[in-house]
Structures are given as structure tokens and as C-alpha cells.
Amino acid sequence: MSEPRSPYALEVRGLTRSFGPRKILSDVSFQLKHGEILIIMGGSGCGKSTLLRHIIGSLKPDAGEIYIHGTEITKLDDQEMSKVRKRFGMLFQTGALFNSLTVGENVALPILESSDVSPNIAELVVKLKLELVGLTGFEHLKPAQISGGMKKRVGMARALALDPDLLFCDEPTAGLDPVMTAVIDTLTVDLTKKLGLSAVVVTHDMTSAFRIATQMIFLFEGKVIASGTPEEIKANPNPYLQQFIRGDADGPIPFKLSKDDYFKRLMQT
Amino acid sequence: MLLAYAQLSLRAFSAIFAPLFGRRGWRLSALFDQMVGIGVASMPTVALANFLLGLVLAIQGAGQFEKLGATAMVANLVAFSVLREIGPLITAVIVIGRSGSAITAELGTMKVAEEIEALNVMGIDPVKFLVVPRLLAMIIMMPMLTVLGEGVGLFAGWLISVTTLHLDPVFYVANSVDAVEQKDLFTGLLKALVFGGVVGTVGCFYGIQVEGGAEGVGKATTKSVVTSLTCMLAMDALLTTLIYFIL
Numbered sequence: 237m238s239e240p241r242s243p244y245a246l247e248v249r250g251l252t253r254s255f256g257p258r259k260i261l262s263d264v265s266f267q268l269k270h271g272e273i274l275i276i277m278g279g280s281g282c283g284k285s286t287l288l289r290h291i292i293g294s295l296k297p298d299a300g301e302i303y304i305h306g307t308e309i310t311k312l313d314d315q316e317m318s319k320v321r322k323r324f325g326m327l328f329q330t331g332a333l334f335n336s337l338t339v340g341e342n343v344a345l346p347i348l349e350s351s352d353v354s355p356n357i358a359e360l361v362v363k364l365k366l367e368l369v370g371l372t373g374f375e376h377l378k379p380a381q382i383s384g385g386m387k388k389r390v391g392m393a394r395a396l397a398l399d400p401d402l403l404f405c406d407e408p409t410a411g412l413d414p415v416m417t418a419v420i421d422t423l424t425v426d427l428t429k430k431l432g433l434s435a436v437v438v439t440h441d442m443t444s445a446f447r448i449a450t451q452m453i454f455l456f457e458g459k460v461i462a463s464g465t466p467e468e469i470k471a472n473p474n475p476y477l478q479q480f481i482r483g484d485a486d487g488p489i490p491f492k493l494s495k496d497d498y499f500k501r502l503m504q505t
Numbered sequence: 506m507l508l509a510y511a512q513l514s515l516r517a518f519s520a521i522f523a524p525l526f527g528r529r530g531w532r533l534s535a536l537f538d539q540m541v542g543i544g545v546a547s548m549p550t551v552a553l554a555n556f557l558l559g560l561v562l563a564i565q566g567a568g569q570f571e572k573l574g575a576t577a578m579v580a581n582l583v584a585f586s587v588l589r590e591i592g593p594l595i596t597a598v599i600v601i602g603r604s605g606s607a608i609t610a611e612l613g614t615m616k617v618a619e620e621i622e623a624l625n626v627m628g629i630d631p632v633k634f635l636v637v638p639r640l641l642a643m644i645i646m647m648p649m650l651t652v653l654g655e656g657v658g659l660f661a662g663w664l665i666s667v668t669t670l671h672l673d674p675v676f677y678v679a680n681s682v683d684a685v686e687q688k689d690l691f692t693g694l695l696k697a698l699v700f701g702g703v704v705g706t707v708g709c710f711y712g713i714q715v716e717g718g719a720e721g722v723g724k725a726t727t728k729s730v731v732t733s734l735t736c737m738l739a740m741d742a743l744l745t746t747l748i749y750f751i752l
Contacts, residue, residue: 292626294622319628321625321628324626326623328619330619332618332619332620336538345629346627349627350627350629
């Protein structure tokens with residue numbers, strides 16, 4: 237698979253996806269330059285997690301293209317996609333650590349499974365990766381013995397295990413206290429700078445989003461209704477976006493939604 | 506649904522045989538863990554169930570043979586039934602309830618917790634990583650558990666016959682040996698091997714298919730047990746018919 241040169245780490249063009257009559261993503265397009273952190277934000281059910289699952293190749297779109305480092309991935313078979321996946325890491329919302337394995341084994345898993353690296357080298361890499369996320373000495377603990385925030389840090393260490401160019405994070409701060417949220421945010425910014433990564437972070441945590449973003453897009457009912465730098469997003473007059481940023485209970489996104497309105501809105505998209 | 510099951514089974518069996526063609530081998534530590542979980546941990550329950558059925562079979566048989574004045578035939582009945590039918594069947598029922606359901610629940614929970622998607626994203630095939638050790642352990646351990654179950658079932662038949670029916674212990678054993686052929690033992694083991702494949706693939710299939718949260722895991726586990734039992738009985742009928750007419 238030859239790799240075309242591209243100025244973008246990630247480029248999404250006209251991505252559209254429906255589940256039955258329900259259009260979840262509608263003509264979504266955006267780009268992520270190398271070394272930037274892109275925040276995909278939006279309310280629950282707006283399609284941001286579905287968008288991320290298309291980008292990592294778990295779902296196939298009805299239309300549109302996704303380029304990772306210039307390689308169009310929507311038409312790749314499993315084997316080709318597997319090669320692309322080795323170049324990106326993903327931090328899942330729950331950490332997605334394997335409970336039967338220790339923290340160290342979790343981080344070592346992608347290293348040992350993707351190559352014939354000796355266990356001693358893998359152990360060394362695990363120590364380095366855990367040090368990066370501030371968890372030196374935790375490798376012998378089981379995921380059940382560590383806190384939610386630590387699980388996410390281990391998840392991040394595992395995502396970084398194969399030295400990816402791109403990092404995807406799905407709601408990395410969901411369910412964390414403000415201090416741990418700040419820790420995860422700091423790690424995301426530091427690691428992208430230190431390791432020269434580009435990152436895509438899906439979140440609806442506005443404090444966190446504005447703290448780490450270099451670029452932002454706002455999804456509403458499956459469409460990108462605003463995009464730009466954090467300053468441009470703050471200055472954007474779109475009422476939906478402003479209600480979302482301020483966290484108002486009532487506004488263009490109504491407080492009370494009848495079942496009919498809900499279905500009407502779903503069918504419109 | 507059937508197509509997806511067939512695809513998963515085909516991929517799993519291809520992955521099992523892949524090391525024979527120079528591909529990367531099985532994950533032996535995971536296989537060993539599963540063999541312990543599925544096999545060793547099931548031994549007491551399998552032994553108890555077969556012991557009780559061996560007792561029941563001998564007592565029920567004795568009641569009928571007594572009318573014909575042929576109580577000694579109990580040995581033949583127990584040996585033949587346990588080796589050909591009861592041993593493999595009751596062992597499979599116990600393994601389905603104990604380990605088949607556990608496989609579905611475990612894989613289903615992993616699916617819900619995004620662990621299976623995490624494997625995909627890391628470029629690790631969940632079939633090779635999760636399904637192969639479980640399926641292979643099931644295929645290896647089911648015949649072994651069946652041998653254990655059959656041994657205990659035969660012993661239970663002997664015990665009740667000697668203590669309650671006052672049959673001669675040596676005569677009982679000689680009668681049992683006369684009653685069965687090598688073919689009967691192999692028939693039972695062949696069935697156990699097939700049951701292992703069925704229970705392993707069905708358990709993994711329903712686990713990987715789980716959608717939704719805890720409710721989805723519960724529903725999938727129920728479906729897995731019901732489907733495994735039904736398929737196991739269907740395979741039993743099919744194999745019995747084939748063996749009866751062919752061998």
C-alpha cells in the first residue's frame with residue numbers, strides 16, 4: 237500500500253451514513269493538520285461517536301471518503317485496514333482494558349501481537365509508556381484495582397504503545413473529577429507536542445474542549461454546523477452552538493421535547 | 506444469522522488450523538487458562554451428574570429386567586447406554602450450562618465494554634485472540650470430561666448393582682465388557698468432539714453478537730444456552746442415525 241503525501245493527518249469528505257430511515261451523519265467534511273488537536277463536539281446522539289467509529293474503520297459510510305495520512309480507508313479490506321490501524325491509537329470512553337490482564341499486559345498487548353518483539357523489550361516499552369502517562373510501577377496491578385482516571389491513563393499508554401501518528405480519544409474525560417479531567421487534558425496536550433502526534437478528541441465537556449483544542453467542529457443532528465479555532469467557535473453566533481457552550485437548559489434546543497418533535501427532528505436529518 | 510454463524514465458525518476453524526501451515530501459533534497460555542476454566546473446573550459437576558444418572562439407569566433397568574428374570578442384563582444396559590449416549594449427552598448438558606453460558610456472558614460483557622472493538626482498532630483479530638482459545642479448549646476438554654463422566658457413570662451402575670441388586674462384582678464387569686465394543690467408546694467420543702465444537706462456536710457467536718448493555722448480555726446468554734442444547738440434541742440424533750446405518 238503506497239502512501240500518498242498529504243498535508244493533512246486526517247481528512248473527511250462528504251461523509252454520510254443512515255441507519256434505516258434515520259440519517260445519522262449528513263455530508264460531514266473537515267480536515268486535521270499534522271500536530272493539531274481537533275475537538276469534535278456536540279450533544280448526546282448528534283452522531284459524534286458514530287463519526288469516530290467511521291474514522292477508525294469500525295463502520296463503513298453510505299457515501300463520502302476518509303483519508304488517514306492520505307490513504308482513503310473506506311474501501312480498504314480488513315487486512316489493509318489493519319496496517320492503517322497500526323499507525324493510530326485509540327483511547328476508549330471506558331478505557332476498554334482487558335480485566336483478565338494486568339496493566340502491563342494490557343499495554344504490552346499491541347506490541348506483542350503486532351510483531352515478534354521479545355517479551356523483555358516489550359516490558360521495557362511498557363515501562364516507558366506507563367512513565368509517559370505518570371503511572372510508573374503500576375504494571376502488576378489488575379484494571380479492577382485502579383481508579384477510573386488511572387484506567388484512562390493506562391488506555392492512553394496502550395493507545396501510544398505502537399508509537400502512532402494519530403491519537404483518537406472518545407469522551408476521554410467522561411465520568412472523571414475536575415482534577416483527573418485536567419490530568420487527562422494535560423497529558424493529551426503534552427503527548428501530542430512531545431511525540432509530534434495529531435489528535436482527534438470527541439467530547440461534550442466544554443471546559444476540557446477549549447483547554448486542549450487547536451481546531452473544533454460542532455455537530456448538530458449529524459451535520460457540521462460550526463468549525464474553526466476555539467476563538468472562532470466562541471465568537472460564532474449560531475444559537476445552537478452558543479446554547480451548547482453556555483450549557484443553557486432551554487433555547488433553540490428545547491427543554492421539553494415531545495415524542496413527535498423528537499421523531500420529526502430525527503427524520504429531518 | 507445463520508450466515509454470520511457459519512462465517513465465524515469458518516474463520517475460527519481456519520485460525521485453529523493456521524499454525525499447521527506455518528502461520529503464527531495458538532496463544533498457549535490463554536488456551537491453558539480456558540482448558541482449566543472449561544475442563545478442570547467442570548469435573549466435579551460432570552462427575553456428580555454422571556454418577557447420579559448411572560445410579561438411576563441401573564435402578565430403572567433392574568426394575569424392568571427383574572420382570573424378565575434377567576437382572577444381570579443391567580450391566581449390559583448401563584455400559585451400552587453410558588458409553589454411547591448418556592455419558593456424552595449429560596456431560597454436554599453440564600458444560601453448556603456451566604461453560605457455554607460463561608463464554609457468551611464473558612464475550613458479551615467484553616463487547617459492551619468496547620474491549621472487542623479495542624482489539625480491532627489495535628489490529629488484533631478477535632477471532633484469533635478470543636474465539637480460538639475458547640473453541641479449542643472446548644473441543645479438547647469435552648471428550649476428556651466425557652471419558653471422566655462415562656467412567657463415573659459406569660462405576661455408579663456397578664456400585665448400585667453390587668450393593669442393592671446383589672450382583673456379583675466380577676460377573677458385572679465381565680458382562681459390561683462383553684456388552685460393549687470399541688466402536689461404542691469411539692461413538693461416544695466422536696459425539697463429545699462434535700458437541701465441543703457446537704457449544705464452543707455457539708457460545709462465542711452469541712457473545713460476539715451482543716448489542717446493548719446488561720440486558721443484551723442476559724438475552725444472548727439465554728439464546729446461547731437454548732441454541733447450544735437444541736443443536737447438541739440435533740447433532741446427537743444425526744450422528745446416532747449416521748453411525749447406526751453406516752457402521
